Amino acid sequence: MEEKLSWTELRRALAARAGVSEKQAGAFLNAMQAQLVEALKSDKQVKINGLGTFKLQAVAPRKSVNVTTGEEILIEGYNKLAFTPEAGVKELIESGKAESSEPAAASVPTDPIQKLGAQAEEIVDILGELGQSPVEAPEEPKAPEMPEPEPVFIPEPEPKPEPAFIPEPSFVREPEPMPEPPKKKKSHFLRDTLICLVILLMLLAGGYFFLRTELTTIIMSFIKPDETEIVVPVAADTIAVAMPEEEVIVEEPIESASEVEEVASEPKPESKPKAKAKKNNTLTEDQILKEFLEASGELAGPTAEYPDLITTEPMHQDSRLSWMSKRFYGTKAYWPYLYDANKDIISNPNDIEVGTPIRVPRLTEAQRDTTSAEFARIKQEAEAACMK
Amino acid sequence: MLTKDFIGLISNASGLSKKETEQLLTTMNAIVRENLMAGKAIQLQGLGALEIKERNERVIVHPRTGERTIVPSKNQLVFRPVANLKDELKKI
Numbered sequence: 001m002e003e004k005l006s007w008t009e010l011r012r013a014l015a016a017r018a019g020v021s022e023k024q025a026g027a028f029l030n031a032m033q034a035q036l037v038e039a040l041k042s043d044k045q046v047k048i049n050g051l052g053t054f055k056l057q058a059v060a061p062r063k064s065v066n067v068t069t070g071e072e073i074l075i076e077g078y079n080k081l082a083f084t085p086e087a088g089v090k091e092l093i094e095s096g097k098a099e100s101s102e103p104a105a106a107s108v109p110t111d112p113i114q115k116l117g118a119q120a121e122e123i124v125d126i127l128g129e130l131g132q133s134p135v136e137a138p139e140e141p142k143a144p145e146m147p148e149p150e151p152v153f154i155p156e157p158e159p160k161p162e163p164a165f166i167p168e169p170s171f172v173r174e175p176e177p178m179p180e181p182p183k184k185k186k187s188h189f190l191r192d193t194l195i196c197l198v199i200l201l202m203l204l205a206g207g208y209f210f211l212r213t214e215l216t217t218i219i220m221s222f223i224k225p226d227e228t229e230i231v232v233p234v235a236a237d238t239i240a241v242a243m244p245e246e247e248v249i250v251e252e253p254i255e256s257a258s259e260v261e262e263v264a265s266e267p268k269p270e271s272k273p274k275a276k277a278k279k280n281n282t283l284t285e286d287q288i289l290k291e292f293l294e295a296s297g298e299l300a301g302p303t304a305e306y307p308d309l310i311t312t313e314p315m316h317q318d319s320r321l322s323w324m325s326k327r328f329y330g331t332k333a334y335w336p337y338l339y340d341a342n343k344d345i346i347s348n349p350n351d352i353e354v355g356t357p358i359r360v361p362r363l364t365e366a367q368r369d370t371t372s373a374e375f376a377r378i379k380q381e382a383e384a385a386c387m388k
Numbered sequence: 389m390l391t392k393d394f395i396g397l398i399s400n401a402s403g404l405s406k407k408e409t410e411q412l413l414t415t416m417n418a419i420v421r422e423n424l425m426a427g428k429a430i431q432l433q434g435l436g437a438l439e440i441k442e443r444n445e446r447v448i449v450h451p452r453t454g455e456r457t458i459v460p461s462k463n464q465l466v467f468r469p470v471a472n473l474k475d476e477l478k479k480i
Contacts, residue, residue, distance in 0.1 A: 005423045007433040010416070018415040024404065028412045031402035033434045037473065039397060041480055043389040050417035054467070056477055078478040083438075083467030093424060093440055093465045 052085040190355055306341045306361030315356040321349050328360050333370055336382035348388045436469035
């Protein structure tokens with residue numbers, strides 16, 4: 001930018017372009033110059049459409065030190081004239097001049113980088129000459145090299161490992177909590193219907209039981225006050241039937257009740273929990289689920305591979321195969337066996353519907369060996385299922 | 389101060405009409421732009437110089453990702469006030 005358009009040249013060009021005399025153009029330019037200064041003094045800011053804005057910027061006072069004497073001095077605040085080109089003009093200049101400066105720009109870019117590399121090598125060489133260990137050498141040159149051309153280089157090595165680290169833990173965690181939301185809804189619905197069912201069942205049984213005892217007492221009371229001949233044969237019969245019944249109350253009515261209701265209690269060897277439930281009138285969720293499962297005949301029995309089962313447990317809400325493994329075997333490691341024993345029911349170990357009956361096989365000594373090839377195979381299979 | 393007010397000031401000082409002044413000012417701006425594009429600096433007497441400066445290409449580093457990108461070189465319009473004006477405006 002050696003060439004300059006002088007004031008005179010500008011005046012001539014202006015006169016020619018605007019079709020005014022040079023004198024007039026000169027008067028305008030001089031007035032403009034004088035007024036710009038005046039306007040800056042009064043307003044501190046002058047906007048000229050088609051060019052840009054001239055602005056007076058205040059620079060705050062600051063402390064400094066006299067280099068020769070070491071004395072502290074105060075640099076007073078002052079005003080600085082700044083010019084901001086109009087957006088259109090700025091773009092025009094940036095785009096229009098890009099072509100002319102391209103050759104120059106092309107040579108510039110590699111320069112700083114080459115410099116850095118050269119400097120680094122030099123420093124490595126120097127350090128090598130000084131007899132420093134080669135391990136330190138590649139690391140150290142970076143530090144001295146940074147401040148000179150690019151102070152921003154420093155944060156570079158640190159931030160990098162961080163972003164790489166962050167995704168990992170979240171990735172590991174994800175598969176576990178994911179299946180929860182759908183489970184919750186299902187279980188609530190299931191539980192509600194189950195509770196309703198059981199209450200209905202109990203009401204029916206209770207009603208039946210009550211009616212029976214009531215009947216006998218009514219009949220009994222009938223007999224006692226007046227032992228009329230007409231009633232006696234009937235009463236004697238009912239008493240004979242009723243008496244033993246009352247003694248065996250716990251077992252008898254239940255059997256008959258369940259028979260009447262046809263909710264099917266065939267695969268039910270133990271009638272104890274039911275009797276208990278009737279007495280206390282309180283049922284845990286477990287028992288409800290168990291009853292339901294047993295009653296509907298879905299209960300999973302022993303399989304060929306796992307003939308010996310510790311128990312069969314319905315899947316709890318928020319439970320995991322690994323937690324069940326921990327509970328039954330004392331370690332989470334054996335959870336693949338739980339999957340293996342139930343793979344006919346479970347498709348994805350991470351997404352088991354609440355209430356699904358889970359067979360808990362008794363593990364043999366051989367199976368407890370986590371280093372065996374068999375265990376590895378089962379584990380691999382189970383983990384593959386998790387990915388489904 | 390906006391262009392309109394500035395035109396009024398010049399008009400008052402030069403004796404030209406506002407319309408003429410406005411026309412002259414836009415013409416002047418056009419001439420200035422054209423000359424700048426042609427690679428010429430503009431010397432404004434008593435004010436300073438408008439010139440184009442080339443900004444070198446530089447490497448920037450994203451502080452979080454450490455990613456490096458090259459900011460291409462570009463040209464900027466800069467105004468260099470003359471020393472007199474600078475001093476005059478330092479203290480108001």
